[in-house]
Amino acid sequence: xxxxxxxxxxxxxxxxxxxxxxxxxxxxxxxxxxxxxxxxxxxxxxxxxxxxxxxxxxxxxxxxxxxxxxxxxxxxxxxxxxxxxxxxxxxxxxxxxxxxxxxxxxxxxxxxxxxxxxxxxxxxxxxxxxxxxxxxxxxxxxxxxxxxxxxxxxxxxxxxxxxxxxxxxxxxxxxxxxxxxxxxxxxxxxxxxxxxxxxxxxxxxxxxxxxxxxxxxxxxxxxxxxxxxxxxxxxxxxxxxxxxxxxxxxxxxxxxxxxxxxxxxxxxxxxxxxxxxxxxxxxxxxxxxxxxxxxxxxxxxxxxxxxxxxxxxxxxxxxxxxxxxxxxxxxxxxxxxxxxxxxxxxxxxxxxxxxxxxxxxxxxxxxxxxxxxxxxxxxxxxxxxxxxxxxxxxxxxxxxxxxxxxxxxxxx
Amino acid sequence: xxxxxxxxxxxxxxxxxxxxxxxxxxxxxxxxxxxxxxxxxxxxxxxxxxxxxxxxxxxxxxxxxxxxxxxxxxxxxxxxxxxxxxxxxxxxxxxxxxxxxxxxxxxxxxxxxxxxxxxxxxxxxxxxxxxxxxxxxxxxxxxxxxxxxxxxxxxxxxxxxxxxxxxxxxxxxxxxxxxxxxxxxxxxxxxxxxxxxxxxxxxxxxxxxxxxxxxxxxxxxxxxxxxxxxxxxxxxxxxxxxxxxxxxxxxxxxxxxxxxxxxxxxxxxxxxxxxxxxxxxxxxxxxxxxxxxxxxxxxxxxxxxxxxxxxx
Numbered sequence: 022x023x024x025x026x027x028x029x030x031x032x033x034x035x036x037x038x039x040x041x042x043x044x045x046x047x048x049x050x051x052x053x054x055x056x057x058x059x060x061x062x063x064x065x066x067x068x069x070x071x072x073x074x075x076x077x078x079x080x081x082x083x084x085x086x087x088x089x090x091x092x093x094x095x096x097x098x099x100x101x102x103x104x105x106x107x108x109x110x111x112x113x114x115x116x117x118x119x120x121x122x123x124x125x126x127x128x129x130x131x132x133x134x135x136x137x138x139x140x141x142x143x144x145x146x147x148x149x150x151x152x153x154x155x156x157x158x159x160x161x162x163x164x165x166x167x168x169x170x171x172x173x174x175x176x177x178x179x180x181x182x183x184x185x186x187x188x189x190x191x192x193x194x195x196x197x198x199x200x201x202x203x204x205x206x207x208x209x210x211x212x213x214x215x216x217x218x219x220x221x222x223x224x225x226x227x228x229x230x231x232x233x234x235x236x237x238x239x240x241x242x243x244x245x246x247x248x249x250x251x252x253x254x255x256x257x258x259x260x261x262x263x264x265x266x267x268x269x270x271x272x273x274x275x276x277x278x279x280x281x282x283x284x285x286x287x288x289x290x291x292x293x294x295x296x297x298x299x300x301x302x303x304x305x306x307x308x309x310x311x312x313x314x315x316x317x318x319x320x321x322x323x324x325x326x327x328x329x330x331x332x333x334x335x336x337x338x339x340x341x342x343x344x345x346x347x348x349x350x351x352x353x354x355x356x357x358x359x360x361x362x363x364x365x366x367x368x369x370x371x372x373x374x375x376x377x378x379x380x381x382x383x384x385x386x387x388x389x390x391x392x393x394x395x396x397x398x399x400x401x402x403x404x405x406x407x408x409x410x411x412x413x414x415x416x417x418x419x420x421x422x423x424x425x426x427x428x429x430x431x432x433x
Numbered sequence: 434x435x436x437x438x439x440x441x442x443x444x445x446x447x448x449x450x451x452x453x454x455x456x457x458x459x460x461x462x463x464x465x466x467x468x469x470x471x472x473x474x475x476x477x478x479x480x481x482x483x484x485x486x487x488x489x490x491x492x493x494x495x496x497x498x499x500x501x502x503x504x505x506x507x508x509x510x511x512x513x514x515x516x517x518x519x520x521x522x523x524x525x526x527x528x529x530x531x532x533x534x535x536x537x538x539x540x541x542x543x544x545x546x547x548x549x550x551x552x553x554x555x556x557x558x559x560x561x562x563x564x565x566x567x568x569x570x571x572x573x574x575x576x577x578x579x580x581x582x583x584x585x586x587x588x589x590x591x592x593x594x595x596x597x598x599x600x601x602x603x604x605x606x607x608x609x610x611x612x613x614x615x616x617x618x619x620x621x622x623x624x625x626x627x628x629x630x631x632x633x634x635x636x637x638x639x640x641x642x643x644x645x646x647x648x649x650x651x652x653x654x655x656x657x658x659x660x661x662x663x664x665x666x667x668x669x670x671x672x673x674x675x676x677x678x679x680x681x682x683x684x685x686x687x688x689x690x691x692x693x694x695x696x697x698x699x700x701x702x703x704x705x706x707x708x709x710x711x712x713x714x715x716x717x718x719x720x721x722x723x724x725x726x727x728x729x730x731x732x733x734x735x736x737x738x739x740x741x742x743x744x745x
Contacts, residue, residue, distance in 0.1 A: 060700075095700075102654055102656070102658075105654055113450065114453075131654070134566040197560065424555065
């Protein structure tokens with residue numbers, strides 16, 4: 022028996038010695054690793070991301086600065102440990118020159134120290150955890166996506182001033198993404214004279230919001246909801262069925278009504294107002310072309326995940342062109358990534374602040390029905406919004422990162 | 434011979450790429466976890482769906498102690514294993530009142546309690562974000578464990594220690610009693626054995642080694658999050674044991690190796706890797722219900738019995 026065991030072990034080790042990685046050469050193609058979730062709950066988001074990224078790479082014919090570009094897409098499985106394994110594979114086995122993508126906050130935080138250890142230029146295309154470009158900065162990474170609280174800082178002021186709501190109830194998924202969005206909103210909303218009168222935190226994975234909807238204080242002016250993907254598909258319908266839509270207008274974080282969920286929603290979504298870095302309905306020629314071609318190619322409206330990944334690919338392209346294809350000089354390549362400025366992305370102009378976070382337009386969007394489809398019509402644009410909004414970065418960074426209890430609920 | 438397998442593992446690093454070496458490291462750590470589960474699943478016959486809890490307790494002990502208090506390896510190791518032992522001692526009191534599917538459900542619920550704690554006790558665990566930047570241990574050796582080859586040998590040493598101790602346990606009279614309980618609890622009771630106590634101690638040993646695996650895991654990844662102790666992880670370990678062959682100790686280790694490698698190598702080539710993994714499980718259940726090692730063990734016996742029949 023033990024002979025057979027030895028044989029199995031032997032075969033395993035033999036199988037392992039057959040190296041996966043292609044031979045590395047200085048003048049070979051530029052290799053870019055794209056990390057996203059291809060299986061499990063977030064697989065559909067991952068598909069939007071890889072579609073957006075590949076669309077740009079195909080538009081430039083897999084060529085940058087005279088060198089061929091190879092994209093290696095790896096599945097993070099929605100598991101930070103698996104994301105780490107895949108980063109190891111991309112860097113150690115595939116010898117990639119840059120890594121992009123990343124969806125979940127915990128994947129971002131897991132990869133961050135490793136990115137600096139490997140000194141691998143990295144682009145946070147979607148992951149929005151605030152501290153990745155704030156209190157726990159990563160030297161070798163730039164962020165072309167967004168920070169969770171970024172759209173909600175201007176939106177808090179907008180809701181207090183323009184929409185004129187005074188008392189608001191928040192309901193958000195109980196993890197960092199929800200806390201940071203609610204925190205950013207609460208801070209500016211209350212500084213502009215509004216009051217958050219109740220904060221509800223359904224646990225991640227909640228499918229029945231009934232018990233939470235029943236608790237909502239009925240004397241508020243509106244409800245601010247932060248849902249993502251699966252929860253965003255269910256929440257608006259349940260909100261309407263609970264008879265709340267007629268009484269309390271629904272506003273919220275951008276992902277609650279992003280283009281990823283809109284095609285699956287019905288009339289219950291109409292009228293909802295949310296802020297985000299993108300809307301497929303942005304009325305510029307660049308965006309119209311992007312939406313049209315994306316639809317032709319993939320048969321659906323691009324979500325912000327698609328646009329963010331598309332622009333991340335563009336970002337890499339601009340940086341590689343700036344170093345004339347010499348991505349082997351990592352320090353120069355990183356410096357170039359930090360200097361890129363895209364003036365005509367589908368979402369509008371994007372550049373980076375001194376902390377590697379994007380400065381970009383924030384769109385206040387209202388869900389409307391046009392020709393039988395739901396669209397996020399842009400009703401107001403805040404130009405050039407940074408992750409620190411109107412605050413001084415040094416002072417902003419002195420306050421703790423937004424969480425379940427910060428800012429405290431003074432009016433609850 | 435097992436010696437050959439060991440020599441191959443020792444000699445592997447110069448011949449495999451660094452990425453595959455990290456996969457082997459992962460496999461060794463998961464092998465410890467699978468072997469620890471085998472003590473209760475294979476030897477005692479109790480299927481637990483909450484074994485990832487001990488893995489997570491070990492990992493979180495390292496994460497919290499190393500990043501907050503700068504604890505060294507000895508301290509973190511002791512804390513991780515002790516915490517896992519302690520929690521297993523408490524959970525055992527609850528879970529061992531039941532057997533079969535009820536045991537399965539209670540361990541599942543208890544596992545979810547620990548998961549919930551990791552998720553909701555944000556001030557301590559940083560919740561869903563997880564604890565990152567856990568430094569590799571400094572053992573005062575001339576080789577830095579932040580490099581992949583020394584860490585591989587570190588994990589290999591951990592694996593060998595765990596394997597030797599567990600093998601000693603299952604071969605001891607205590608281990609034989611566990612097997613007896615698995616085969617017939619009532620007979621063992623009639624023979625005068627304290628059945629519950631044996632199961633309880635087995636449960637605690639399994640928890641302790643699960644915690645040990647978790648300690649190595651936290652150092653390996655430099656990161657720990659609630660995903661490490663969620664239900665899916667418990668199920669995966671259960672499948673490792675079933676695939677390799679329960680009640681064989683080396684089988685679960687083999688199962689861990691196969692699953693870790695399949696998961697990470699197949700997913701490189703296709704995003705439909707879950708289909709392939711699923712097919713492997715189904716084929717195992719249908720054609721080798723005793724697991725790979727179980728099937729190998731059985732074959733010579735079958736051949737012998739056939740030979741006897743033919744003779745008669």
